[in-house]
Amino acid sequence: MNDSWISTPITADLLRGAIDLEHTEHGVLPHRLPAWARAQNTDGQLAMAESQPSGVRLVFRTRATAVELATRPTKRVYVGVPPRPDGVYELLVDGRPAGRASVTGGNTLTIDMVAGTHEHRPGPVGTLRFTGLSGEPKDVEIWLPHNETTELVGLRTDAPVEPAPDRGRRVWLHHGSSLSQGSDAAGPTSTWPALAASLGGVELINLGLGGGALLDPFTARTLRDTPADLVSFKIGINVVNADLMRLRAFTPAVHGFLDTIRDGHPDAPLLVVSPTLCPIHEDTPGPLAPDFSGLGSGSGQLTFRAMGDPAERASGKLTLNVIRDELARIVAQRAAEDPNLHYLDGRELYGEADHAELPLPDQVHPDAAGHRRIGERFAERVFTADGAFADRGV
Structure with missing residues (x-):
């Protein structure tokens, strides 16, 4: 290490997109749910997802090269x-891409989806390095991997670091499933919410939680308590593939979720987004199960299949089409007294024609090209002049 380099403590004023910072033996661990919410959670999948720093980035101003x-x-x-590829860290300088890197080693979490077990093994700290930067004052962002829990141990630069100034951009707070967290995006700035935020000129706080968009009250309260100018949530796919509830429970749960958000954001533009197209669950209920047959056939692709019976819709089992109809009805009912409440059918972001062109590789999650399509569509429909999040200068 260069002896002239400066070590800077990683504190909350250098991080954007994190809800909480846990102090660990070696550094800090960004979280996307606060400690009180984590204490109410008993689901290991959600605990893993919220600790994966989708949308979290180090942001500072420096002359460092x-x-x-x-x-x-x-x-x-x-x-x-x-094996999964290593998580990607992406560097932006004054908002422009300037590098990518990964860190090898680290802890290992081994998950057996069939047995429902997991094993955690500790591992060493690694270091990534970006060099050759301009010596001029600049805003530097390091976006953390959207799908890899990341304990931050140390920041070193060859010039002093200070928090980047507030550029006055609106803050967009979004909640959704693994699609919103980033699933198979090419990198942390290429998840569909990150792309849409960049195109819309807003600051993103991404509460996309893989497997965890389940209308949990502690998530609603987190959204309520997080300062933001714009709020959205995309709901449906996890409720179906977890086979979590019937229509009788879903409707009041959505109302309660909206009521809680409105307690903290009474007048903010609030957008409810229904599921994007997922053919296996359009009219077939959950639960969802992994299908390993593709691995044995040589395709190397884990896929998923819906295990429910379409006939069970009559008894209130949920499918994506059932959820879309109910969300549209709920929003229309509430919008009569809440003019800042909006609805977007997720199939406008990714529908039949998109699936024909960009099919879902594992039957559930879009690939990198799918994320780009969804992000661009969202920005076009939501951030433009007639969209729910258009900047009307109010």
Whole structure:
């Protein structure tokens, strides 16, 4: 390490997109749910997802020409599934892409989806380095991996660092499922919410929680308590594939979720987004189950299948089409007294024609091209002049 380099403590004023910072033995761990909400959660999948820093980035102003970031990532290993690529860190300088890197090593979380078990093994700290930057004052952003829990151990630069100034951009707070967290996006700035935020000129706080968009009250209260100018939530796919509730429970749960958000954001533009197209669940209820047959056939692709019976819709089981109809009805009912409440059919972001062109590789999640399509569509429909989040200068 260069002896002239400066170590800067990683504090909340250098981070955007995180809800909470947990102080660990070696550094800090960004969280996307606060400690009180984590204490109410008993689901290991949600605990893993909220600790994966989708949309979280280090942001600072500096003249530094070189930056080092020491982290301890947690790598996920799924039994019987090909290894996952290392998480990607992306560098932006004055808002423009300037580099990508990964950190090897770190902790390992081995997950057996069939047995429902997991094993955690600790590992070493790693370091990524960006060099050759301009010596001029500049805003530097390091976006953390959207799908890899990342303990931040140390920040070193060859010039002093200070928090970046507030550029006056509106803050967009979004909640959704693994699609919103980023699933198979190419990197943290390429998840569909990150792309839409960039195109819309807003600051993103992404509460996309893989497997965890389940109308949990503690998530609603987190949305309520997080300062924001614009709020959206995309709901449906996890409720179906977890086979969590029937229509009788879903309707009041959505109303309660909206009521709680409105307690903290009474007048903010609030957008409810229904599920994007997912053919296996359009008219077939959950639960969802992994299908390992593609691995044995040589395709190397884990896929998923819907295990429910379409006939069970009559008894209140949920499908994506049932949920879309009910969300549209709820929003229309409430919008009569809440003019800042809006609805967007998710199939406007990814529908039949998009699926024909960009099919879902595992039957559930879009690939990198799908994320780009969804992000661009969202920006076009929501941030433009007639959209729910258009900047009307109010």
